[in-house]
Amino acid sequence: MPLVKNGALAADLFVAVADGEPLPDGPVIVSAARLLADGPALIIRNGEIGVAWPNDKDVAELQPFLSRLSLITLAFPKLRDGRAYSQARLLRERYGYKGELRAVGNVLRDQVLMMVRAGFDAFSLEKAADVEAFGKAVATYSVFYQPTGDHRPTVRDARTAPAATGG
Amino acid sequence: MYVYDEFDRTFLQERVAEFRDQVARRLSGELNEEEFKPLRLMNGVYLQLHAYMLRVCIPYGTLSSQQLRALGAVARKYDRGYGHFTTRQNIQFNWIKLNELPDAMADLAKVGIHGLQTSGNCIRNTTTDPWAGAAADEVEDPRLYAEVIRQWSTLHPEFTYLPRKFKIAITAAKHDRAAIRVHDIGLRLHKRDGETGFEVMVGGGLGRSPFIGKTIKDFLPKEHLLSYLEAVLRTYNLGGRRDNIYKARIKIQVHEMGAEAFAKKVEAEWAEIRDGALKLDEAALDAIRDRFQIPDLEALDDQPAELASALATDDAFARWHANSVAPHKAKGHAIVTLSLKPVGAPPGDATADQMDAIADLADQYAYGEIRVAHEQNLTFPYVRQKDLPALWAKLKAIGVATPNVGLLTDIISCPGLDYCSLANTRSIPIAQKLTERFADEARIADIGRLHVNISGCINACGHHHVGHIGILGVEKKDEEFFQITLGGKGNSKARIGELIGPAVAESEIVDVVESLVDTYLNLRTSPAETFVAAVERLGIEPFKERAYAPR
Numbered sequence: 001m002p003l004v005k006n007g008a009l010a011a012d013l014f015v016a017v018a019d020g021e022p023l024p025d026g027p028v029i030v031s032a033a034r035l036l037a038d039g040p041a042l043i044i045r046n047g048e049i050g051v052a053w054p055n056d057k058d059v060a061e062l063q064p065f066l067s068r069l070s071l072i073t074l075a076f077p078k079l080r081d082g083r084a085y086s087q088a089r090l091l092r093e094r095y096g097y098k099g100e101l102r103a104v105g106n107v108l109r110d111q112v113l114m115m116v117r118a119g120f121d122a123f124s125l126e127k128a129a130d131v132e133a134f135g136k137a138v139a140t141y142s143v144f145y146q147p148t149g150d151h152r153p154t155v156r157d158a159r160t161a162p163a164a165t166g167g
Numbered sequence: 168m169y170v171y172d173e174f175d176r177t178f179l180q181e182r183v184a185e186f187r188d189q190v191a192r193r194l195s196g197e198l199n200e201e202e203f204k205p206l207r208l209m210n211g212v213y214l215q216l217h218a219y220m221l222r223v224c225i226p227y228g229t230l231s232s233q234q235l236r237a238l239g240a241v242a243r244k245y246d247r248g249y250g251h252f253t254t255r256q257n258i259q260f261n262w263i264k265l266n267e268l269p270d271a272m273a274d275l276a277k278v279g280i281h282g283l284q285t286s287g288n289c290i291r292n293t294t295t296d297p298w299a300g301a302a303a304d305e306v307e308d309p310r311l312y313a314e315v316i317r318q319w320s321t322l323h324p325e326f327t328y329l330p331r332k333f334k335i336a337i338t339a340a341k342h343d344r345a346a347i348r349v350h351d352i353g354l355r356l357h358k359r360d361g362e363t364g365f366e367v368m369v370g371g372g373l374g375r376s377p378f379i380g381k382t383i384k385d386f387l388p389k390e391h392l393l394s395y396l397e398a399v400l401r402t403y404n405l406g407g408r409r410d411n412i413y414k415a416r417i418k419i420q421v422h423e424m425g426a427e428a429f430a431k432k433v434e435a436e437w438a439e440i441r442d443g444a445l446k447l448d449e450a451a452l453d454a455i456r457d458r459f460q461i462p463d464l465e466a467l468d469d470q471p472a473e474l475a476s477a478l479a480t481d482d483a484f485a486r487w488h489a490n491s492v493a494p495h496k497a498k499g500h501a502i503v504t505l506s507l508k509p510v511g512a513p514p515g516d517a518t519a520d521q522m523d524a525i526a527d528l529a530d531q532y533a534y535g536e537i538r539v540a541h542e543q544n545l546t547f548p549y550v551r552q553k554d555l556p557a558l559w560a561k562l563k564a565i566g567v568a569t570p571n572v573g574l575l576t577d578i579i580s581c582p583g584l585d586y587c588s589l590a591n592t593r594s595i596p597i598a599q600k601l602t603e604r605f606a607d608e609a610r611i612a613d614i615g616r617l618h619v620n621i622s623g624c625i626n627a628c629g630h631h632h633v634g635h636i637g638i639l640g641v642e643k644k645d646e647e648f649f650q651i652t653l654g655g656k657g658n659s660k661a662r663i664g665e666l667i668g669p670a671v672a673e674s675e676i677v678d679v680v681e682s683l684v685d686t687y688l689n690l691r692t693s694p695a696e697t698f699v700a701a702v703e704r705l706g707i708e709p710f711k712e713r714a715y716a717p718r
Contacts, residue, residue: 058405080205080288082328086404089325094439110189110206117324129197140185143178145318147444148325155174155318159454 002131005100005122007138009131012124014050014071023047027070032057035065043068050100055083059090066097074120076105085118092119093149109137117148168229168536169314169459171279178321179276182283186210187269194266209289209327211259211282212268216588221245221263222285223275227295227313227337228256228539232526235537237278239522245271250522252507252515254579254630255334256294256539257285261586283321288329290320290400294336296344297540300461301548303496307363309339309356312392314455315447319393326400330407331415333400334372337365346541348380348661349373349633351417352399355659357386364388369399369429370421373627377663378418383430389452391437393445398437402429462534462549467499469552477556484559486608490570492555501552503533505545505567506577510606513595514580515543517567524565532558542579544572574611575619575684576602579630583623583640590623592640592647592673597621600677614684617698620655633657635699636680637664647673653683653710654702667711679714686713 003012016029023030027048035042035051042049043065050071053059062072072091074084084103091097102122103115109130112123116138125131147154171179186206193203211222223238230238238258242250245267246260253259263271275281284291293316300308316335320326326333336347339356347353353368365387371380387395399417407420421429478485493502505525508514517525525545529537532554533547540546545567550558562568571577578601581587583594598621605611620634624641631637637652648670655664671679686709687698702710 079202080328081409082288082326083405083409085325085328086401106202108202111328114322114324114327141178141181141322143174143181145178145321146323146325155178156451156454158174159172160450 001104001124001126002128003102003122003124004131004134007135010122014048016052029071029073032061036061039065052104053087055081055087059087059095062091062097063095066091066095066099069097069099071100071102071122072097073102073104073124076103076107076111079106079108079111085114088115088118088120089149109133113138113140117144117146117150117152119149168231169226169310169455172458175318176279179279179281179283182210182281182322183269183273183276186272190265190269205287205328208287209284210268210272211257211285212263212265213286214588215261215586216584217586218262219265219268220259220261220586221268221271221282222253222257222259223280223282224285224292225257225280225539226317227293227299227310228297228541229299229310230537230539231278232529232535232537234278234280235522235526235529237275237280239519239526241271241274242519242522244274248520249516249518251513251582252517252539252543252545254541254543254628255285255292256297256541257292258539261582286332287327288331288333289327290323290329290333290335293317293320294334294345294350294541296338296340297538297546298344298493298502298548299339299538301495301497301500301502302340302344303494304341305339305496306356306358307339308459309337311452311456311459312354312356312365312389313337314459315392315452316396318455319396319445323400325397326404329400329404330409331412331417333403333417335396343659344540346630346633346657346661347371348659349377349630349657350380352396353380354392359386362388365392367395367399370418370426371661372416372418373630373632374416375413375625375627376419376422377627377632378422379661379663380418381421381426383426383433390447391441392447394441394443395433395437397440397445398433401436402432406432462536464497464500464534464549465551467497467551467553469498471499471553473553474555481556484556486612487559487563487568487570488555490574490612491568491572495549497549499552501550501555503547503550503555503558503562504540504572505547505562506569506572507544507567508571508577508602509566509569510576510602511599512602514578514598517545521565521567524561525567528558528561542572542577544577570608571611573616573618575605575614575617576611578602578619578621579634580621581623581626581628583621587623587628589626590640591625591642592623592649594621594623594629594638594640597638597640597649597673597676601680604677604681613694614688615694615697617684618657619680630657631655632663633661634664635697635702636683638676638680641670643670649673649676651679651683651714653707654699656699665707667707668715671714678718682713682716682718683710686710 029050048070368380538546584590622629652664
């Protein structure tokens with residue numbers, strides 16, 4: 001699956017490692033269970049660590065590890081399963097996670113703008129054609145009603161700004 | 168009504184463009200049906216038995232005459248010349264072609280309406296009192312808050328792929344005309360110590376597991392409305408069930424957790440965000456309040472001579488006036504309900520010609536504003552009392568002055584098997600037969616207030632659980648049968664009706680309803696005791712006995 005990071009096609013440097021397998025050198029992705037079980041040992045490792053976090057597990061459990069994690073993947077098993085939108089906002093807006101936040105699963109161009117607004121900055125796109133369409137997809141809307149952690153100006157900001165003359 | 172500003176208009180244009188692209192990708196096969204489905208649903212597009220159906224959002228049921236004409240034009244150009252007003256204050260068109268949908272949406276967007284979020288597992292159209300802004304018994308106009316919620320919920324980046332659909336209703340009046348206790352969230356605007364706030368109810372809903380909403384907050388100061396809603400929605404999005412579509416509504420989460428535990432979880436989430444960017448200060452409210460055009464009502468006296476003389480001389484007018492005209496908060500004015508329930512016709516339908524004519528009458532007599540009520544009727548919220556006789560004559564001429572509002576033949580019905588792919592039975596023909604049996608206007612007036620609700624399957628789109636008489640279609644060995652419940656109520660004292668016994672055959676349903684009504688007429692203490700009050704006093708036994716007695 002092609003990976004788009006910060007708006008551009010990027011190589012995926014992370015290797016997913018199954019539970020019980022030894023960790024190779026270089027950036028790795030481990031399961032949530034492994035991170036929670038071996039956390040202290042993992043985060044002193046000299047190498048980037050990422051975690052594949054399922055969408056039915058409270059992201060508050062990640063708090064002790066956040067400053068050492070380079071990547072969190074959040075899952076969209078189906079387009080219509082939207083739990084990870086809430087998880088992403090909590091990670092960014094409440095727990096202050098600054099590393100890469102990657103959407104994986106049934107990720108289509110039709111969702112990427114909402115994902116950006118929720119805090120995602122990396123997208124494992126399911127369809128190759130969506131890579132080219134990515135730039136256009138995140139520009140589908142220029143008007144936003146909700147304040148989120150991406151700090152785009154909202155309609156309310158525009159309406160109540162001192163300079164606004166109204167429409 | 169609220170008038171869109173440049174931001175609202177730009178947003179809508181962008182929505183039309185996005186959907187046009189999605190339809191093109193579906194037609195080219197780039198999107199498969201499973202992927203396209205949630206996207207089309209969020210634009211109000213269903214695939215029904217015979218065709219695609221488009222459900223157009225009428226935000227909190229408020230339409231301008233210009234918008235109503237645009238709906239008429241869509242009915243004429245893309246459909247078969249009529250539309251169907253729904254119990255959620257929306258309108259649906261039943262015969263739209265997929266490739267023409269983007270054009271229909273573009274036509275509607277020109278007047279500021281769209282199919283946005285009328286379906287799909289997102290926050291749906293927020294509904295409210297059709298008499299908002301005109302009712303004598305309201306604390307404040309609830310449409311301001313309905314509009315605040317509309318904007319917040321429009322393409323919300325976190326809450327667009329919820330476990331299931333999500334419906335919010337709001338009322339500010341003493342009498343609940345928005346059925347707030349049978350919504351995912353019900354909001355009751357009230358005042359405490361001079362401050363305005365909301366009682367918040369969650370987990371109400373009908374469908375196959377009916378629940379009455381439970382109050383989780385008695386008084387939420389208005390500035391916290393959005394942060395509190397966001398806390399409820401987040402609790403639901405993360406914790407609502409996704410393993411079973413029939414257990415995915417918030418009512419099941421609230422029921423399984425218990426309302427108290429649910430409230431606690433919401434409270435904890437809310438504590439984290441209550442003082443954040445969602446807080447509504449007066450400037451934010453004013454920016455929206457200022458976009459509401461409130462008609463400048465003439466200073467008039469109650470009971471003008473024109474009205475008094477028509478009431479004294481014309482019995483038919485007097486009957487309609489007693490039935491369809493309600494008191495207004497402004498002197499010399501009235502609220503008029505237009506019945507979309509004529510004898511023998513499908514409840515809630517209006518033709519394109521009727522829509523045009525109603526729009527013209529709204530301009531002439533009602534300050535250009537029309538409301539859709541959840542009972543599937545239309546309302547003129549601002550009419551001069553002196554104009555009532557002339558208006559009545561014109562409404563009558565186009566078939567929308569049947570004096571049956573709130574009476575037996577003001578039936579709420581789902582589309583049923585005539586259109587819907589989920590239905591077990593037809594509903595519209597039952598409604599039509601009932602209106603024919605009870606066509607006598609004097610008779611239904613004597614019977615008094617009586618709500619009949621018909622659903623063609625257990626999904627309960629006709630709200631049969633809260634009908635004084637509820638009728639639910641069930642299939643038995645390929646034949647249509649109907650279960651009957653009694654004593655349901657959708658208002659502030661909401662309760663679920665009680666099943667009276669085995670389902671009856673389609674050929675008997677009208678006779679059974681008639682015998683229930685006759686039982687009431689025999690047993691009521693006086694005409695002041697309504698049908699539902701009699702059911703509450705007597706219980707279902709005497710009704711049951713008569714309903715199943717050999718005829």
